[in-house]
Amino acid sequence: MTKKDLIYYLKEIRHFYGDTKVLEIDDLKIEKGSITGLIGPNGSGKTTLLRVLAFAEKPKFGQIFYKGRPEFPFSSTIRSKVTLLTQKPYLLKRTVFENISYGLKIRKDTDKLEKRVIEALNNVGLDFKDFALRKWHELSGGEAQRVAMAARLILKPEVLLLDEPTASVDTESAKLIRKASLKARDVWGTTLVIASHDLQWLYSISDKQFSLFKGNIFATGIENIISGPFENLDDKVVKKLDDGQIITLDVTQKKECIAVIIRKKNITIELFESTDKIFHNQLSGHIVSMLLEEKRGDIMVTVFVHDLTFVLRVTPDQISNLDLYPGKKVVLKFSSSDVEWIK
């Protein structure tokens, strides 16, 4: 990846709300024209990261390079190029037409306005005649979300940031938002960064996924993060589950860490426990979901081990050989040394 291919480069970003650290990103690169997915639990820093990428919030430390140049909030060059759709989109107390044309009007770019509004509404599956004159309070949640999306799409932005775009919409609206997002990338070369809890939807649209946990970003997508409390046992630490199972972890890196990552690549799935000493941990659970990663051709399997959720990536051959399906009992195996502690 050359510098020319990069639209964002975030370098040693640290951001705080009061004394609480909310972002800690040493190095994040986002390519032009890519669709990046952000995954993570509530409070992991997804929205804050999107606000930073939208230049709506300035991080306390670090630099953001946009197309290779350092940029700052409210810079006039950025304002017209990057747009963010928030989780609960705010519609102005005006008609749908006025909401969608607002961005163009403040840019004094009103040539063929009606035609462009018609096109923007079509892109999100709404009919101009039915919706243009409706007021903001005459829309359902899904319609409001799509109108807000149309208000961004009409700007043909270089970067479109979407925060939980499918959180409050039905399946049909989610499909239309996906279609509109892909069209923006394919037709105008728009770069998209999308935060979502809807993994199925996110994996179907994004080229690459980053996961966030307590402001830390992991470029390998969704990973297994286990929080404390932990107990010391001889030269190791353990996490005891209420069903009697125990997770054993090496302590070499622990120090003042609060959670541990077990990378999905280090977890093996089998049907029975073994006597193999390589795996210090053999946890029984059952499959709750299986998700096709269209771009890789692999399958993301989610397994519940008592009250913990583990994800791991398996090949279609493994699925077939082990006859895996949601609800099936399985054993997850990983070594106590294949862990990374995080602060």
Added chain:
Amino acid sequence: MDFIVAGFIKAIELLISGDYSTWTAVLATLKVSTISMLLSVGAGLPCGFLIGYFDFKGKKHLRTILDTLLALPTVFIGLAVYAFISRQGPLGELGLLFTLTGIAIGQTILAFPIVTAITASIVENIDQDLKLTLVSLGAGKRNIIATCLWEVRYGILTAAVTAYGRVLTEVGISMMVGGNIKYHTRTITTAIALETNKGMFADGIALGVVLITIAFIVNLSLSFLRKQ
């Protein structure tokens, strides 16, 4: 009970017959309340916006003072304005005592904190997502301020109507600064006070009906504007 019924009947008679003293009081009321509203909204709206929108040192203290001024008694404002514009006062040479302009100044002082405090509260409570939305749509600082004001337009109308109600119904300032001079500075409220003292309940009720009608028309207009 009869005098109350008689008052309503007389109210209709006075208004239909175009009674000069009634209509001069109505016109004087409309004139001073309109001037004081224009002045208080003109000054209070930007002040309220600045206080509500920006964070600065001493903001909390300023809000406390402003909230205290909401309870300012009209007789105290009347007294203060009287002291300033009476012959011995610093503005005595302007000859404002016992004029409609004098009353309008007093009523502006009464309405200003109301418009300012309500506007500040409304602006403070603007949805944070609005600002973020405007930034993300490419709005500059001027666009953000203008759009935020437009978004809270109904709240600001409410502030203006609340202040108008206070101004329209006050007696203290009009009586002390205006002097209740017939055909000149007599307003509806001072006329009601005078007629009641004289035992002319019917005339008092008639003027009261006019006052309520004005208030009703103002609120009806606000409701119409909201629908638009």
